[in-house]
Each structure stands twice: as C-alpha cells, then as structure tokens.
Amino acid sequence: MSIPRLYLDQPLEAGREVPATSGQAHYLGSVMRRAPGDAVLLFNGRDGEWEGRIAAIRKDRCTLAPERLARPQAPQADTRLLVAALKRDAMEWVVEKATELGIGLIQPVLTRRSVADRVNTTRLAAIAQEAAEQCERLGLPRVEPARPLPAVLDAWDGIPLLVGAERRESPSLGRVAQGMHAPWAWLVGPEGGFERVELDDLARRAFVSTASLGPRILRAETAAVAGLALLQALAGDWDDQPISIGDRALGSSARAGT
Template identity: 60%
Template sequence: MSIPRLYAEADLAEGAEIDALPGQGHYLGQVMRKREGDLLVLFNGRHGEWRARIAAIRKDKASFVPEARIREQVASPDIRLLLAPVKRDALDWTVEKATELGVRRIQPVITARTVVGRVNTDRLRAVAREAAEQCERLDLPEIAEPMDLHRALDGWDGAPLLVGDARGNAPPAGVVLAGKAPPIGLLVGPEGGFTGQELDAVRRRPFVSPAALGPRILRAETAAVAGLAVLQALAGDWAVPT
C-alpha cells in the first residue's frame, strides 16, 4: 500500500507529537483507510522529510509522531513566476505545474487585459500544497497576493526577468538565459496579451529581457509552464545531480 506524504506546519522532531492540518485526518481515515500506527511521510519546508506514524485518528482529526529524518532540507532554486491571472481551472493547473517545476514564488499581476476579477489565493495555496505532497518537493512555493503589474515591477529586486515576446522580435530564450542563474523570473501576460503601452513600459526596465518561446502563439498557462521548464533546464536545478 502507498505511504501518504503530507505537509505539516509544526516543527518536526523525533518523538514530538504534532496535530494534523484541517482535512488531513479525513483524508487519511476515510480516503486512504489508514489507522493508528500506520506509516506516513511528513515535510514542513524547514526540517527536511521525516518518516512518521499516525499517533491518533478519529473522524476528521489526527496527530502524528515523527520518527526519523529521511531527507535533509534543500531549498528550491529562486525561480519566480509573475502571471496575469487566467480563469480558475487554468490558473489552478498553472499553479500545480509551477509547483511541480520547483518555482519558489508565484506573483499574480493585474494588467489592462486581465479578465479575472478575484484571485482566491487560499485555494491556490491548497493546490500548491497538494502538488508539493505528490511530487516529493521539500518546500512550498510562496503564493503572493495579486498586485498591479507596474507596482510589482517597481518592487522587483533587480534579478533578471524574462518576458515572452509573441511579436517574434526577441532572441530565443536559450540565448537570453546563457550564463544566467537564479534568482531569475518569468513574466507571463494575460490571454489577450499585454497592451503596447504595457509592453513598452516593461521593456524599459533594465532587468527585463524579452525572449521568444518558439514560433507558435501559446496560451498563457502554456507559456508559463513552457517558460519555467526552459528556466529550470538552462538556469535552474535540472542539471544538478539528485
């Protein structure tokens, strides 16, 4: 039987009983059919990954006892995604895949053509948590509150920021990324694209580099995932032995 892997907010230490997060007791007992004494794996983004056992489980409540650390904590590379929010299902999918790809921070940015009026960041954090549990990641990406595009760029720390160029005038992403390493970010616009005024304002930032993501027009969520894969392959941790 599969061993569940769950995120914990509490500190992880040998023999210290901790409470499950809301929903985890129901998941373990009703979905996974686990009982007291069964094994599971815990991580909290700070203390590595631990083998643990279910100390108690009743209805929707549970507690765990960590037994031994099985992986030391390793931070994800400082790769960031600035993304104009898209519709709910596409946004959830993008956050899930960005988490699997190891992005450290996801910043929703509001643009002139953003069609989504509200972003449920609590839901997105839950999506990211579940994705991290499944992909054996040791930390969670930060999901920031939505911010106006220009305000987000005003607060940027100067790390290289790639922006996809659908006009076909930019060099390939592989050329732009040559010699670069994290911290590094990717900016993806809305389905309708940036306005000309927005794109001009973005390009005036000294840390921004336009980059082509191939000869085809990509949907926003596709551009985000494809761009992050390129960043990881050329400037991230994909080339690092595991």
C-alpha cells in the same frame, strides 16, 4: 501500498508528536483507511522530510509522530513566476505545474487585458500544497495576492525578469537563458498579449529582458509552463542529482484536505 505524504506547518523532530489538520485526519482515516501505527511522510519546508507513523486517529482528529529524518532540508533557489490573472481552471493548472517544476514564488499580476480581476489566493495556496505533497518537494511555493503589474515592477528587487513576448525581434528564451543561474523570474502576459504601453514600460526597466517561445502563438498557461520548464533545464535545478527514494512507492497520492 503508497505512503501518505503530508505538509505540516509545525516543527518536526523525533519524539515530538504533532496534530494533523481535520482535513488531513479525514483523508488518512476515511479516504486512505489508515490506522494507528501506519507509516506517513511529513515535511514543513524547514526541517526536511521525516518518516513517521500515525500515533492516534479518530474521525477528524489525528496525531502524527515523526521518527527519522529521511531527507535534510535543501536550499530553495530563488525562481519566480509572474503570470497575468487567468480564468480559474487555467490559473489553478498553472499553479499546480509551477509547483511541480520547483518554482519558489508565484505572483499573479493584473494587466490591461487580464481576463480575471481577482484571484483566490487561499485556493491557489491549497493547490500548491497538494502538488508539493505529491511531487516530493521539501517546501511550498509562496503564492502572493494578485497585484497590478506596474506595482509589482515598481517594487521589484532587481533580479533578472524574463518576459514572454510575441515580437519577432525578441531572441529565443533558450538563447537568453544560456549561462544564466538563479535567481530569475518569468513573466507571462494575458491572452491577447500585453498592450503597447505595458511593453514600453517593461522595456524601460533595466532588469527586464524579452524572449520568444518560438513561431507559434501559445495560450498563456502553455507559455507559463513551457517557459518554466526551459528555464529550469538551462538555468535551474534540473542538473542536480535525482532524489533517491529507495523502496518508497512512486506516485503517492497523498492529499491534505482543506
């Protein structure tokens, strides 16, 4: 039987019971059919992952008891995704996959050809939380409100920003990423690509490098995830030792209601 894994924005320590949200209580009691004494896994992005149990549960109320630290908190590499605002389903899919890939910050940007002019940050943050619960991350990515691309670039802190470009003269992303280490960021434009004025603005920024993802034109969501996977493999945390989960059930489908 899979063990529900829940994110709680509260301190976790042995002997200190913490309340679940009403959505989590509903999920544990009505969906998962859990009862007092049943096992849970808890994390908050600061105190590591804890093995615990359900101390009490009733309708939309639940108290959880952390008991033993299972995994200490690991530092989160500074890896970022900047992606032009996409249609809702595509944007939600990108956030889910970026979370699974371990990205630390997700910044939607508004470009001249963006197909959406607003982003539901609250909804995207909930999707990121659910994905983090399922993929055994120890923390959540930060999902920022959508901002115009020039404003994001003007406030940039100088870490390398790799930009997916369709121009043939751009080197491959694999070549650009060789020898790199975090921090880094990956920027993907909208369907139809960046306009020339945006490309010229990017080219003037000392922290920007353009890179190609091959001979085919990719959808924006495909380019976002393909680029992140390559960067994590060559310049991210995929060389670390895999997490030891012992007898823990794989494929936990814990979901925190929102």
